[in-house]
Amino acid sequence: MADNKKETVKETVETTGHQWDDDEGYPLKEYNNPLPRWWLYTFYATIVWSVIYWILYPAWPLVNDYTRGVLGWSQYSQLEEELAEAREMQKVWDDKLATLSLEQISNDNTLLQYAISGGKAVFGDNCAPCHGSGGVGSHAKGFPALVDDDWLFGGTLADIEESVQNGRTGTMPAHEEKYDGALNAQQVDVLTDYVLSLSGLGHDAQKAVAGKELFEGEAACVVCHGDSGKGSLKDVAFGDPIDRSVGAPDLTDAIWLYGGDRTTIRTSIAKGRTGKMPAWGEGFSGFGRKLDPLSIKEVTLYVHSLGGGR
Numbered sequence: 001m002a003d004n005k006k007e008t009v010k011e012t013v014e015t016t017g018h019q020w021d022d023d024e025g026y027p028l029k030e031y032n033n034p035l036p037r038w039w040l041y042t043f044y045a046t047i048v049w050s051v052i053y054w055i056l057y058p059a060w061p062l063v064n065d066y067t068r069g070v071l072g073w074s075q076y077s078q079l080e081e082e083l084a085e086a087r088e089m090q091k092v093w094d095d096k097l098a099t100l101s102l103e104q105i106s107n108d109n110t111l112l113q114y115a116i117s118g119g120k121a122v123f124g125d126n127c128a129p130c131h132g133s134g135g136v137g138s139h140a141k142g143f144p145a146l147v148d149d150d151w152l153f154g155g156t157l158a159d160i161e162e163s164v165q166n167g168r169t170g171t172m173p174a175h176e177e178k179y180d181g182a183l184n185a186q187q188v189d190v191l192t193d194y195v196l197s198l199s200g201l202g203h204d205a206q207k208a209v210a211g212k213e214l215f216e217g218e219a220a221c222v223v224c225h226g227d228s229g230k231g232s233l234k235d236v237a238f239g240d241p242i243d244r245s246v247g248a249p250d251l252t253d254a255i256w257l258y259g260g261d262r263t264t265i266r267t268s269i270a271k272g273r274t275g276k277m278p279a280w281g282e283g284f285s286g287f288g289r290k291l292d293p294l295s296i297k298e299v300t301l302y303v304h305s306l307g308g309g310r
């Protein structure tokens with residue numbers, strides 16, 4: 001019974017006519033099983049579809065070119081159209097920003113948000129390497145964080161714009177004899193103790209008293225840092241308004257440009273420091289990519305918005 005069934009199956013199967021005989025003489029035949037109909041029709045349909053597609057759309061690579069298809073469609077043309085639309089809208093806003101002052105823009109919340117989002121992108125591309133992403137500051141010393149309310153050169157819109165447009169150089173002169181300064185090592189030591197005392201860090205009280213005398217007297221640190229050490233910017237008690245463009249940092253807070261430990265402070269005083277913020281405005285050469293006036297406006301508003309804007 002089982003054998004019979006095998007025979008009938010054999011009879012109904014088509015073969016391709018190929019036949020191999022192995023060593024023992026058993027024939028090995030190649031069957032020709034027809035494909036299921038649904039599969040075949042789907043297969044034909046895909047062929048028809050591909051031909052239609054070749055005709056309508058870009059399909060075949062050619063030497064240095066490709067078949068473009070009768071519809072003339074391309075991803076680029078679609079993108080171009082979308083971009084052109086977006087640019088048109090953007091231009092309306094950009095024109096507004098270009099004509100208004102920084103103050104006017106910051107009084108119009110919708111415009112301000114638009115400018116800030118543009119400024120954020122400008123910042124990420126140009127400023128983040130030195131100031132940290134989002135302006136939080138860098139691991140490297142000497143690059144100020146821009147998110148706090150501690151400004152070297154001022155945090156008003158005008159001050160920030162000036163910093164970006166023209167760049168800034170903060171020069172802390174060398175003070176120790178070893179580095180062509182006028183003070184001996186001992187004097188630098190007591191000044192270090194006084195600076196430590198200004199922000200409540202561990203110091204020798206007696207030396208700090210001597211340091212204070214030097215700070216306000218012979219060493220003339222007050223000229224730049226103000227008589228309270230709060231920096232030229234914040235020292236209104238000093239009488240005539242001091243030029244804030246020197247960018248002397250507040251020595252009484254916990255924020256340090258170079259570091260608030262004894263060794264680093266001593267080095268700052270002894271050897272001096274020179275921090276350089278590149279100029280980004282048109283007309284400046286040297287380090288820094290140039291930014292167009294609109295980008296400078298946007299990045300100024302962005303930095304001002306970071307939380308420390310005065």
Ligand code: HEC
Nearest residue numbers: 126127130142143151152153154163169170247275276277
């Ligand atoms: C090559 C590094 C570098 C790049 C890039 C850079 N800055 Fe600066 N920036 C500095 C340094 C260093 C200072 C501090 C200068 C000093 O110590 O006197 C500074 C200072 C500033 C200040 C003044 C801060 C204060 O406390 O008054 C602002 C504002 C500022 N940068 C914004 C920007 C913006 C916006 C960009 C991008 C367009 C930018 N910076 C790109 C290095 C850089």
Ligand code: HEC
Nearest residue numbers: 170171172219221224247248256257258259268273274275
């Ligand atoms: C000509 C102006 C000037 C004088 C005078 C001056 N400083 Fe400075 N000082 C600066 C500036 C500007 C900076 C910031 C340097 C920079 O931006 O790189 C600075 C930085 C410092 C720092 C580093 C602060 C930090 O945040 O890391 C210390 C400490 C310091 N000064 C102490 C003194 C002492 C003490 C004296 C007196 C012996 C003195 N300075 C005299 C302008 C001055």
